[in-house]
Amino acid sequence: MIKYSELNLWKTVTLGLKKSPKDYRKAIKKDGCRIGDYAGQILNKTEVSQTEVEVDLVVVTVGELGFKDGARRDVLYARAIELGLQLCPAEVGPALRLLYKDQPRGEWLRIGMEPITDSDGFPFVFGVDYDSDVR
Numbered sequence: 001m002i003k004y005s006e007l008n009l010w011k012t013v014t015l016g017l018k019k020s021p022k023d024y025r026k027a028i029k030k031d032g033c034r035i036g037d038y039a040g041q042i043l044n045k046t047e048v049s050q051t052e053v054e055v056d057l058v059v060v061t062v063g064e065l066g067f068k069d070g071a072r073r074d075v076l077y078a079r080a081i082e083l084g085l086q087l088c089p090a091e092v093g094p095a096l097r098l099l100y101k102d103q104p105r106g107e108w109l110r111i112g113m114e115p116i117t118d119s120d121g122f123p124f125v126f127g128v129d130y131d132s133d134v135r
Contacts, residue, residue, distance in 0.1 A: 001066035004084045007058045013095045016049035024048070024094040033097055033135045038124050042116035046090045055092055058085065059109065073115070080112060088113045093126025103130040
């Protein structure tokens with residue numbers, strides 16, 4: 001399992017550059033990125049900061065958190081908090097998509113955030129992915 005002292009700052013994302021979910025949607029589409037159905041639904045419910053604030057991000061795998069066979073989200077979050085990490089505001093998802101233009105193909109990141117329910121009541125978190133041809 002990774003130790004807090006081994007975590008390195010990965011990126012710093014600025015929240016509050018866009019003032020509404022609609023502004024994020026327009027900017028993401030303008031960048032040529034796709035917003036999936038579920039992401040679109042939770043984007044509509046995302047609280048957006050009205051002032052600029054920077055959030056430092058780290059990337060941690062499930063295995064680095066000590067779970068070689070996977071674990072439930074709540075267990076992963078509890079371990080991350082034990083390490084001194086905090087959950088991200090949901091706005092980190094769309095803000096990171098706009099920032100991370102050099103994402104390697106095949107990389108899938110999940111935002112450690114409180115889930116937001118879709119129209120069917122299922123909880124989702126944002127993913128920042130670059131699959132075979134679409135970010």
